[in-house]
Amino acid sequence: MELISQVLGLEPISQVLAKEPIIPFAILLVVILVVPILFERLRLPGLVGLVLSGIVLGPSGWNLFHSDLPVMNLLSDIGLVYLMFVAGLEVDIKLFRRRKNRSLGFGSFTFSVPLVVGTLVGRIFGFGWTAAILIGSLFASHTLLAYPIISRLGLVNSEAVTVTIGATIFTDISALLVLAICVAIHTGSFSLLNLVTLLGWLTVYAFVVLIGFDWAGKEFFRRSGDDESHQFLFVLLSLFLAAVGAQLIGIEKIVGAFLAGLAVNETLGEGPVKEKVVFVGSALFIPIFFVDIGLLIDLPAFVNSQGTMKLTLFIVVGLIASKFIAALLAKVIYRYNWQEMLMMWSLSMPQVGATLAATLVGHRVGLLPPEVLNSVIILMLVTSTLGPLITSRVAGGLMNSLAEEPGLIALSDQNPEGANSTFTIVVPVYNPQTQQYLIEMAALLARQCNGRIVPLAIAPAAAQMDAPRLAVSLQRSEQLLAKASAQSRGLGVTTEPLLRIDDAFAPGISRAAREQKASLILMGWGNRTGLRARLFGNVIDSVLWASHCPVAVTRLVESPKKIQRILVPLENLIAPALQPVLFAQMLAEANQAQVTVLNVWVSEAGRMARGSATATASVSKRRHHHTSSNEIAARRSHLSQLLSKLALSNPPEIQIIAHDNVAQAILQAARLYDLVVLPFIRNKTSPGGLVISDVISQLARELTCSIIILGEPQHTQTALLPTGTPNIKIVV
Structure with a gap:
């Protein structure tokens, strides 16, 4: 690789990159944009491509990047804390509460058994007790990499899945606590008094973050209303305040980041602010962290060292076996069947988020040597591939076994506004090119249900009601409503047009639908996609999130x-x-x-x-x-x-x-x-x-x-279009 670098003349470029932070940042953007797409088309996880990109760009490859570059160091640190923050943010606390006792039971199994096995592996290879216990804690946590698979197949409510998801809280918190204690012991003078003091500060800190940030978040969100930009900044401030607070009391900042994610978890819910927070991390900072992991890998040392390969084999086999034993213990104690046991095993196997973060922290403080870092990277690649593969294969059998159980399907036949209320469909009119087909669709439904069409037009509000811009918007909205009314009358359907002045289109649609007691919103397809839509959202996304009734796009x-x-x-x-x-x-x-x-x-x-x-x-x-x-x-x-x-x-x-x-x-x-x-x-x-x-x-x-x-609305499951409902009203 050194010869290739000399031939291509890359050595001077590495010096230039150290002086010009814009150039490496631009290269990183190209990598995190292109590489994951290429690897996903090859049916490989995008993170694998990011790590391999770090190997190619780093000292083991073209020697373009080094982990100690200022821009790399800063962005990787942000990605590290962001990774753990998102991990805390994505924990499903409601599922944990639903099966709290069994989640704690399985969490203790899948934490303690891998912890013991990992510690034994560390001692076998000559590590001290502190380093060996830290290696064991790397085994203890897990990442719910296969969640989209079980969500798509409708297995989230399965007890085995619920228990495994709930156990994530216990394993991640416990693993991070072990990391904090091991790093404190390694970097300072260890004594029983110092350990008790650290645990005391840690308890107070956790209480302040989990209780204080949760209260502050709910108060701020209540007072800020729908101001998503200020809410987004508040969440970021919570993240970095928690990270700084953790460092002030002598523990790792990733512990604070994870606790901050848990603290604002319920406050954010599944709304657009959470989507933006996760998007900023997953699109920029977290991928750079994975590239930095690749920069740290010493590929020649890994290939040429039999000891490293042996350590890797023990770590991979030990992790997979210990997670299997933990799932087997849960099967025996809680009397799960084999399909449920295998599902719990496969879900708790992948090691990505907390494991990589803790490994990097241990490596930076000198507690874990490069051989362990290389082995954990291989562990990540193996488990992130094997775990979802087993999940997808076990899911079919688990679906069949659950389908045979009675009482799993419960159909709601209640109108969201009551059995005797009018049934309303809201379809906003904005685009003249799609308006005709929307009106025809609404007319078909209205005639079938003996209902009415209410065309809805939203005019963006202005500070002054006599503003020329508002007058133009009102005139255009009136023209759209007149056209919709004429189309509706031509189709033989009674029309009730509605013009509304509101701050934005999406809130206006949702509020009008609620005021009209709508049972369905009928919308045209929006063309706004990509980066801008992910950052600022679009009308359809916002209406889907905010509406109280079903939305047909x-x-x-x-x-x-x-x-x-x-x-x-x-x-x-x-x-x-x-x-x-x-x-x-x-x-x-x-x-x-x-x-x-x-x-x-x-x-x-x-x-x-x-x-x-x-x-x-x-x-x-x-x-x-x-x-x-x-x-x-x-x-x-x-x-x-x-x-x-x-x-x-x-x-x-x-x-x-x-x-x-x-x-x-x-x-x-x-x-x-x-x-x-x-x-x-x-x-x-x-x-x-x-x-x-x-x-x-x-x-x-x-x-x-x-x-x-x-x-369907997020908070309630409503029945759509009940047969025989009279006096149906449709808002278009």
């Missing part, structure tokens, strides 16, 4: 009157989102159309085919042909029972497809349909800012027919 490529074949994919059969079926059925009855409910079964043969040769895949498919037939028949029967509970006058057709890729199966099936109705699924962000492709977003990008994405 439509992209209509032809007149709704021409829709004759409607496809409703249902991937999750444990807790299925049946509201899209009800919506599609109502539209079908208004249009004399046919609804087909599609379920895609990712067979074992399909999973094996993705990672094997063609010949092996064909043998595997023949071997599992009988199993596939039985599974498809069982799924068809189960789905038929679910749909029968809806008591539909014209039951939809059922189609089951065995395929190795859910999105591709839906795309192929959708070629024969005019409309696809999809549920809006909120994916929890993986700690560490890992980007995992979502089936719904892929379908929205690649489907060529009309699409409706139906989102």
Whole structure:
């Protein structure tokens, strides 16, 4: 590699990079933009590409970057604390409270067993007790890397999954406490008095952060109203104040960052402020931290040292085995079945966030040598790949076992505003190009339910009510409403136009819908995507988050009157989102159309085919042909029972497809349909800012027919379009 550097003339460049911080920052932006995309297309985690980029750019490669560069040091430190802050922010405290006792029980198992095994590994390789215990604490925590998989399949409410998620709080806090104590012992004079003093300060500090920051956050959010920019700055201030406070009492700043994430967890909820906070970290600071990890890896020493490779083998095998033993203990004590045990094992296996952060801290203070850092990087790569793979394979069996249990599916048939209230659909009019199809869709639903259309136009408010800009906006809104009213009357539907002056479009839509007691909001598709939308949000995202009723986001490529074949994919059969079926059925009855409910079964043969040769895949498919037939028949029967509970006058057709890729199966099936109705699924962000492709977003990008994405309110599950509801009002 040194020869390559000399040939390319890279040595002088490294000196220039040390003097000009803008140049390395620009290179880092290119790396974190391009490399994760390339690796995800190769079906590899993006973080793997970032670490490898650090190896290539660092001393083991082209020698362009060094970890001690000022810009690298600063951004990596911010990424380190941000990583642990996001880890605390993404902990589901509600799930922890739901299964608190068992979460603490499994948390103690999956913490203590790996801690003991890791400590033994450290002692076997000649480390002192402090370093060995710190190595054990690296084993103890875990990262919920496979959360998007279980969320998409509807397994979040499974007890095994809930317990594992809840255990994350115990393992991460305990591992960080062990780290704080080990670093304090290593950097200072150890005595029992000093240890008691440190624990006392730590207790007071944790109380101030968890209680004080939580109270301050709720008060600030209550007083600031909807000012997202000030709320965003408050969250960042909480993060860095907690990190500084941790350093003042002599503990690592990542402990404070994690506690700060827990403190503001419930205050932020799942709103747009949290999305922006997570986005800033996952798009910039956290990827730079992973690149910095790659810079620290001594690749020649790792390859040429048998001792390092032996240590790596012991660490990887010890971690996987200890997590398995912990899950097995939970199975025996709490009487879980094998599918639940394997799910708990696979979810608690990945080592990314807290493990990498603690390893880097131990390496910086001189407690852990480079050999341990190299071994932990390999551990991260192995577990971040193996854990989600096992989760995806076990999920199918766990879904089948849960589906057989009674009482898991409960369908709500209550109108969100009461049984006797009017049923209202809100569809704002803003774009004249999409307005006609929206009005036609609303008219179809209104005629089917004997309802009314209320066109809604929002005029952005101004400080002075006689401002020319406001007058122009009001004139344009009145023209849109007049056009919508004329279209509605032409379709034979009573119209009640509504003009509203509000600070912004999204709050205006949500507030008007609430005032009108709306039961559905019908919106056109927005073109605003990408970086700007992620930073500042868009109207659809804000309405989906704030509304009290379901929201139907439509992209209509032809007149709704021409829709004759409607496809409703249902991937999750444990807790299925049946509201899209009800919506599609109502539209079908208004249009004399046919609804087909599609379920895609990712067979074992399909999973094996993705990672094997063609010949092996064909043998595997023949071997599992009988199993596939039985599974498809069982799924068809189960789905038929679910749909029968809806008591539909014209039951939809059922189609089951065995395929190795859910999105591709839906795309192929959708070629024969005019409309696809999809549920809006909120994916929890993986700690560490890992980007995992979502089936719904892929379908929205690649489907060529009309699409409706139906989102439900976050806080309540409402029934949509109950049959036989009179006096329905539709706001357009």
